[in-house]
Amino acid sequence: MKLCIKNGRIIDPSQGLDAVTDLFIEDEKVVSIGDLPDGFVADETVDATGLWVIPGLVDLGVALREPGFTQKGSIASETRAAVSGGVTTLVCSPDTHPIVDTPAVAALIQDKALMAAQANVFPLGALTQGLKGKALSNMVSLTEAGCVALSNHRHPLENTKVLSRALEYAATHELLVVFHPNEESLSDGGCAHEGVMSITHGLAGIPDIAETVALARDLILVERTGVKAHFARLSSAKSIEMIADARASGLDVTADVALHNLLLTDQVLNAFDGHYHVLPPLRSEDDRLTLIEGIKSGAISAICSDHQPHEKMAKVAPFAATEPGMANIEVLLPLALRLVDDGMIDLNVVLACLTIGPASCFGIDAGSLSKGSFADFFLFDSTLHWTWSVNERRTKGHNSPFFGDEMVGKVKATYVSGNQVM
Amino acid sequence: MMQSEPRALQLNEQGQLKHFLTLDGLDKTILTEILDRADSFLSMGEQSVKKVPLLRGKTVVNLFFENSTRTRTTFELAAKRLSADVINLDIATSATSKGESLLDTLKNLEAMQSDMFVVRHGDSGAAHFIAEHCTPNVAIINAGDGRHAHPTQAMLDMLTIRRHKGPFEGLKVAIVGDILHSRVARSQIHALTTLGVEEIRLVGPKTLVPDLFEDTGVTICHELQAGLTDVDVIVMLRLQKERMQGALLPSESEFYRLYGLTAETMAWAKPDAIVMHPGPINRGVEIASEVADGPHSVILNQVTNGIAVRMAVMSMAMSGQVQSREYAESKASEMALGEEI
Numbered sequence: 001m002k003l004c005i006k007n008g009r010i011i012d013p014s015q016g017l018d019a020v021t022d023l024f025i026e027d028e029k030v031v032s033i034g035d036l037p038d039g040f041v042a043d044e045t046v047d048a049t050g051l052w053v054i055p056g057l058v059d060l061g062v063a064l065r066e067p068g069f070t071q072k073g074s075i076a077s078e079t080r081a082a083v084s085g086g087v088t089t090l091v092c093s094p095d096t097h098p099i100v101d102t103p104a105v106a107a108l109i110q111d112k113a114l115m116a117a118q119a120n121v122f123p124l125g126a127l128t129q130g131l132k133g134k135a136l137s138n139m140v141s142l143t144e145a146g147c148v149a150l151s152n153h154r155h156p157l158e159n160t161k162v163l164s165r166a167l168e169y170a171a172t173h174e175l176l177v178v179f180h181p182n183e184e185s186l187s188d189g190g191c192a193h194e195g196v197m198s199i200t201h202g203l204a205g206i207p208d209i210a211e212t213v214a215l216a217r218d219l220i221l222v223e224r225t226g227v228k229a230h231f232a233r234l235s236s237a238k239s240i241e242m243i244a245d246a247r248a249s250g251l252d253v254t255a256d257v258a259l260h261n262l263l264l265t266d267q268v269l270n271a272f273d274g275h276y277h278v279l280p281p282l283r284s285e286d287d288r289l290t291l292i293e294g295i296k297s298g299a300i301s302a303i304c305s306d307h308q309p310h311e312k313m314a315k316v317a318p319f320a321a322t323e324p325g326m327a328n329i330e331v332l333l334p335l336a337l338r339l340v341d342d343g344m345i346d347l348n349v350v351l352a353c354l355t356i357g358p359a360s361c362f363g364i365d366a367g368s369l370s371k372g373s374f375a376d377f378f379l380f381d382s383t384l385h386w387t388w389s390v391n392e393r394r395t396k397g398h399n400s401p402f403f404g405d406e407m408v409g410k411v412k413a414t415y416v417s418g419n420q421v422m
Numbered sequence: 423m424m425q426s427e428p429r430a431l432q433l434n435e436q437g438q439l440k441h442f443l444t445l446d447g448l449d450k451t452i453l454t455e456i457l458d459r460a461d462s463f464l465s466m467g468e469q470s471v472k473k474v475p476l477l478r479g480k481t482v483v484n485l486f487f488e489n490s491t492r493t494r495t496t497f498e499l500a501a502k503r504l505s506a507d508v509i510n511l512d513i514a515t516s517a518t519s520k521g522e523s524l525l526d527t528l529k530n531l532e533a534m535q536s537d538m539f540v541v542r543h544g545d546s547g548a549a550h551f552i553a554e555h556c557t558p559n560v561a562i563i564n565a566g567d568g569r570h571a572h573p574t575q576a577m578l579d580m581l582t583i584r585r586h587k588g589p590f591e592g593l594k595v596a597i598v599g600d601i602l603h604s605r606v607a608r609s610q611i612h613a614l615t616t617l618g619v620e621e622i623r624l625v626g627p628k629t630l631v632p633d634l635f636e637d638t639g640v641t642i643c644h645e646l647q648a649g650l651t652d653v654d655v656i657v658m659l660r661l662q663k664e665r666m667q668g669a670l671l672p673s674e675s676e677f678y679r680l681y682g683l684t685a686e687t688m689a690w691a692k693p694d695a696i697v698m699h700p701g702p703i704n705r706g707v708e709i710a711s712e713v714a715d716g717p718h719s720v721i722l723n724q725v726t727n728g729i730a731v732r733m734a735v736m737s738m739a740m741s742g743q744v745q746s747r748e749y750a751e752s753k754a755s756e757m758a759l760g761e762e763i
């Protein structure tokens with residue numbers, strides 16, 4: 001199968017490319033950009049005039065909910081939602097039921113993803129058995145079964161010794177460990193950023209030190225053990241400074257933030273709307289601006305959706321009693337482009353953090369349209385104004401505060417390994 | 423998807439009260455109207471027939487998801503004095519404990535065609551949630567939600583202050599103790615600020631009075647003397663013993679030594695200062711008996727005033743509901759007429 005995407009504006013931060021030209025694909029891979037390869041006769045030609053051609057987005061934070069929580073989402077539904085948002089590669093969390101702590105569960109997820117034939121799915125394996133934080137999981141077996149990294153997700157470890165040993169073991173085998181820094185004793189019972197809004201509205205606060213105290217400990221252990229580390233969903237200004245300092249001192253660590261932490265602050269909690277209940281919480285404007293600075297300076301390599309689909313009733317309760325999380329993967333790029341429209345971040349930087357940035361963090365071969373890369377990409381109409389409706393969503397999740405919002409820009413078609421999936 | 427702000431949700435098209443969820447955003451005119459109306463109800467308790475027909479034929483349901491004898495009783499009494507039929511539901515030990523969601527419980531109660539829910543719940547924002555999801559014809563009165571608000575308690579405190587100290591302008595008020603967990607204090611801050619007191623001081627250690635409160639325009643004092651000097655009103659809050667297990671305080675005795683209101687520490691306040699407490703009192707923990715029962719104490723007046731304030735709020739909310747319904751009906755008939763023409 002030979003495919004030619006003609007006259008699109010190809011924007012590929014991995015190559016520093018932003019030009020109106022043609023993309024040539026043979027079988028699964030990109031064979032050329034701009035120059036017609038010798039003897040290339042397209043089986044299909046797509047006119048992309050006026051559209052952007054962008055490498056498939058790589059999302060490091062997605063809950064697929066399957067196995068175990070299919071009332072919230074399934075591998076089929078959430079990967080379908082992913083590709084409709086231009087996400088062609090995603091990393092899914094290990095907090096399923098059963099938990100991804102055996103090769104069988106990792107294999108099951110990948111098999112179901114293959115059957116769904118939508119986005120590429122890389123599971124995270126549990127760092128400890130049952131995510132209970134006591135006994136180490138079979139880390140090597142999990143990575144051999146396709147897990148791209150190991151994480152205890154948002155679950156606490158029993159003590160620092162267990163964490164230290166888990167990191168030593170992972171370092172022995174050069175496995176990547178993903179941290180969600182959170183000192184449980186400081187965040188326990190909280191549902192909102194500890195600030196003026198939580199104080200005045202009587203919501204139990206989660207202080208930023210719940211994140212930074214844990215991050216400080218984790219960075220010390222990473223330095224001592226030499227483990228490869230990625231810090232996920234950072235939310236506070238101080239965390240960004242700490243990551244920047246660690247990277248400047250030569251520590252090989254990377255980090256990501258959730259898109260909603262770049263767009264929103266705790267000021268939206270005024271109406272007690274549980275759709276804004278997320279973990280880590282929406283923080284202050286100072287935190288938000290520092291996260292954005294972290295993106296611009298390169299301290300933060302990736303922006304992710306932190307897609308957490310929920311059934312409707314999960315959010316129909318008083319704020320603290322709602323389940324945390326938003327489901328925005330379908331509108332990841334239109335929402336991210338709000339940062340560009342506001343003049344906060346350059347288009348190329350935003351796209352880098354959604355493509356090659358996250359792919360590089362996890363060593364995944366994705367996020368680029370360079371010659372020889374997998375032909376994962378999407379066509380995007382950047383001028384289209386449309387309204388995201390709960391009735392037209394692809395995710396099973398009912399939980400987005402952005403339903404009903406006008407979006408600017410829409411994915412028109414998505415290709416994975418050269419095959420159109422949306 | 424965005425929910426309504428509480429302040430917007432509780433006013434009808436004419437700007438009148440139809441729910442009573444929080445004092446945040448309510449203006450001085452409405453607060454003064456509540457106080458004036460409560461004043462007019464106060465004398466009723468002394469009459470042989472203690473009823474007015476303002477809620478005759480209406481059904482008021484006390485929905486208490488948290489236990490409270492005092493608040494529930496005063497709400498019940500207030501509703502009965504307004505001639506309403508009253509049902510008390512102890513939700514904490516019924517449907518929700520069998521796994522029913524709050525929304526399902528609500529819908530069942532709605533189906534019983536009640537006119538007003540008086541709600542106490544352990545989650546901040548619960549009353550707002552119920553007002554948002556309930557049929558618009560039912561008035562919701564917040565009887566305390568989590569740490570968020572206890573607006574009728576704050577208003578009965580305002581009535582007590584006004585009756586003893588006159589106009590609010592120029593008054594200095596100290597609120598002492600566990601501010602962090604207090605919905606009463608949060609509502610009092612809104613009320614006192616709106617009614618124009620000169621200064622509000624929050625007094626206690628940093629574990630109970632976080633510096634973040636400064637953004638609400640109050641003064642924070644970590645020493646009792648600084649907090650009480652020259653104040654007109656002292657509001658002592660209950661020190662919730664269960665909270666002390668969370669390493670918030672070393673001991674009750676040390677708290678009493680540093681922040682307890684005694685005859686000696688009272689002397690820092692103005693000579694005619696009044697002492698209030700939302701109850702129940704922990705004698706010897708936050709307040710000495712000689713002060714709680716002494717000449718400056720207006721604690722029992724607060725209880726009496728509570729009935730009048732709750733009558734005022736319930737009658738105003740019901741009136742706002744009726745007007746809102748009439749407004750909707752007249753709009754609908756206008757539209758129907760327009761279509762006919």
